[in-house]
Amino acid sequence: MSSNAYWYIGLSIVSLLVLTIALARAKSLRAVFHVFMMTQMAYLIETVIYIFGSSYFYRPGFLKDSAYFDSNMGALTSNMLVIPTAALVIAVYRLRWKGIAVAIALIGAIEWLWVELGLYTLNWWRIEYTAIGLTMYFPFARLVYDRLRRPAAGILHSSLLFLVVAPILGTLHIVPIMLVMNRSYDPGWFGDPPHDTTAFSSVYYVVMALVIVTTMKIQRGHTWVKFLAIASFIFIVTRVLLATELLRIHVWWDPWYYCLFPSTAYLLLKPVSARLARGG
Template identity: 85%
Template structure:
């Protein structure tokens, strides 16, 4: 592990401690849902500008076998911990523009320091773009947190369900690939196989999230039947991807893992769906 890793680990630990403290003090289930929602919002933004837009590159030094997967680890630290934690602080404590601007300035300063220490490389992206994006992201976070107090129905309920389930599915999908190299996708979009795999994974987990949300919203059918159907759908997709050479599997446990964890997530989503429908 390189010296870069200690900076990322330190920032991640601080974010995790703050996140835990605020969640405990919030004493509201909606705070957990809020973190999931804002994490997925960060994931979607990162998919566009980082994965498909090649805007910047993280250099945490965790993984030696693949520079791109190593960069993904840095992206996870940012989008799963740092940014959602700041959003939670702002939302729970109802910080106004002064507090929001302080948070933006602090994140901008960290980004500047990361660039100077060569922990993070900017391509066409600029720190100013981060600041502009956060001036929209953080106020939006306050709106989301307050909206979660009230019952959600219809399309809003479906959108919130998607934003809650997608970061769980996306993280469970890509992390084993980065750590164990158990599978790879080959759409041929980029010269780096890890970049190809990451890009295709981003599309894959979004589609699977929509399937699970659809199953959750269906009123007919027992939960175990729909869970089995989700597993069978993923099994069929896996066979299709293998047949078309879009997918290569390198570990015996891979098909079992990818077919079984989404139905489990679906079963966890049902109580989330009920709580969003009640609000509070």
């Protein structure tokens, strides 16, 4: 492990401590939902600017075999911990523009320090762009948190449900690939195979999340039938991807894992749909 990793670990620990305090202060399940939702919003933004836009590159030094997968580990620190935690703090403590400005300045200072220490490399991206983005992201986080108090229905309910489900699927999809390289995707979008795998994964998990949300919204049908239907659908998709050589599987357990964990997520997260419909 390189010295860079300790900076990322330290930032992650601080974020987890702050997140724990904010969740304890909120004493509400909607705060947990909010963390997932804002994580997914960060994931979607990162998909556009980092994965497909090649805006910057993280250098945490966790993984030696692949620089891009190592960069992804740094991206997880930012998008799964730092940014959603700051969003929850702003929402729970109802911080207004002065508090939001302090949060943006702090994150900008961290970004600047990371660049100076060689922990993070900017390509065409600028720290000012981060500040501009956060001036929209953080107020949106407050709106989402307040909206979760009230019942949701229709497209809004589906959207909120997607934002809860998707980051769980996305994280469980890509983390094993980065750590043990159990599968790889080859769409031919980029010259670097790990970059290609990450990019295709970012599309794949969104599609799977939409499938699961759609299944949750269907009122008729037994839960276990839907469980099997999701697993069967993913099995068919897997066979198609293998046949077209978009997918390569490197370990025996991979198909079992990718067929079963989305179905299991459907079972475990199904109550979230009812809770969002009730609000509170």
